[in-house]
Amino acid sequence: MENAHVVTVSGAEYPDGHIVVDGDRITAVGPGKAPEPASASASASASASGSASTRDTERIDAAGCLATPGLINTHHHLYQWASQGLAVDSTLFDWLTTLYKPWSKMDAEVVAGAATAGLGWLAKSGCTTSTDHHYLFPKGRGDLFAAEVEAAREIGVRFHPCRGSMDRGESQGGLPPDEVVEDLDTIIAETEAAIDRYHDPSPGSMLRVAVAPCSPFTVTRELLLKSAELARDKGVRLHTHLAETLDEEEHTREQFGMTPAEYMDSIGWLGPDVWLAHCVHLHDTDVKRLAETRTGTAHCPSSNARLGAGIARVSRLLAEGATVGLGVDGPASAELVPLAGELRQAIYLQRARYGPTALTARQALEMATLGGARCLGREDELGSLEPGKLADIALWRVDGFHAAVDDPVVAFAFGQTPPLQRLLVGGRTVVDDDTLVTVPQDEAGRRGAAAHHRLMRLAEEVL
Known part of the structure; x- marks a missing residue:
C-alpha cells in the first residue's frame, strides 16, 4: 500500500507513505513509495483497490486514503444486540432491572446471532480486535x-472474550434477581474450563x-478474590465494571464503606493486569491510584451519555499517565454505535465539560488503538503501525467530501466517519469497499434481527 496518509x-x-505486509506482520512503514519486494512471493501489501501486480504480490495506489491501526474495542456485551431499543429513558439500575428479565431467557442461538451481527458491525467501523464481557449464563440454554x-x-476479528459472572442476587443485597446468578463453585469451575x-x-x-x-x-467479595487468584494463576487478565453511576457509589459506600475504586484496591483488584469499564465517577485519589497501579480504563462515551451516567474524567486520567x-x-x-464514532463522542464530551483543548483528535485515535492494546496487554503486537507488529490495518477514504478538511486525522475523528475502504486483520481482508466480506453483510444483519425476534419471543412470559 502506498500514497496513503499513514498515521x-x-x-x-x-502524508505520502507506504506500508508493506508479509504474512500476518508489517515489515515496513515509511515515506514515499513501497520498496520493491525481493521476490514476488516475499511480500504482500495491503490493498485498497484489489488490483495485483503479480500473482503473489498486491501493490496498490491508496491515494486519498488515511491508514490507521485497526481500532480496538475494550468493552462490549455482544448478547445485547438482541435487546436494543428497550428501557430507552432509564438510568443504569432501572435499565438493568428491566432487562435482566428478557436476558434470563436468552439461549445459544440468540447469542450466536447477536454476536455475529455485533462483531460484523464493529468490523465495519474499523475494529480489528474486540473484547466481550458476557456475565449472564441462564441454566439449560446451551453453550453461550x-x-x-x-x-x-x-x-x-481478533477476540478477547471475558468469562463474566454474578453470584450476588437480591437476597444477598445485590441488584440482579436470584434466578440469573450462579453459585461460586460453578463460576470458578466454568471460568477455568473456558480458559x-x-x-x-x-x-x-x-x-x-x-x-x-x-x-x-x-x-460477592469472595468471588472477586477467587477470580483474581484464578486469573493470576492462569496468566490471564482481569476485567469488571467500575464507578459507572452515582447510584453505584452510594450502593458501594453503604455496603462496604468505601468508594468503588477504594473497595477494589483493598482486595487487590488494581494493577497492570486489570482494566475497568467506565470509571465515570472517580475521585482525585482514585485517578491517581489507577495511574500508579497502571490499571486500564475502558471509556464508553456514548453508553455513558445514553444512560445519563455522566462524563468520565478521561482528560485527567491521561494527564496522570493512566492507560x-x-x-x-x-x-x-x-x-x-460504531466504534470509530466513539472517537468523536469522546472528544466532544471532554471538550463540553473541560474546554476545547481537553482532548485532541490524535489523543482520541491513540485511545482507540494503542491505548486499547495496552488495556489488553498487547501493545507489543497491536495498536500502532510498526515493523514487526501484526498487520491489523484500517484504510479510510478521506477524499470526496472529507477532502475539504486539510488534516485527514481531524476529518476522520471530528466529522461523520469516512467510508472504510479496507480492513485487514493479520493481513486478511475482513471489510472491502465498506462491505463486510467474511460473512455476507446482509446475512450478518439478518442473523442479528433474528436473534432479537427470538429473544423477544422467549421473553414474552416475563416482559
Missing part, C-alpha cells in the same frame, strides 16, 4: 460462550480469555 500512532506520520467464540471466528479450552497466549493469537466478575454490586482505551459497551445501551 503510525507510535509517533511518526507520513462457545457461541460467541464461533461468531468471532466467522467474522475474522483451558479457548485461551491462546501465543504470539499473534486470535483468541484470548479474561476473567470478569460483573461489578461490585452484583458479585485509557475506547469501548462501545453493549448495544442495548449504545444502539448501533
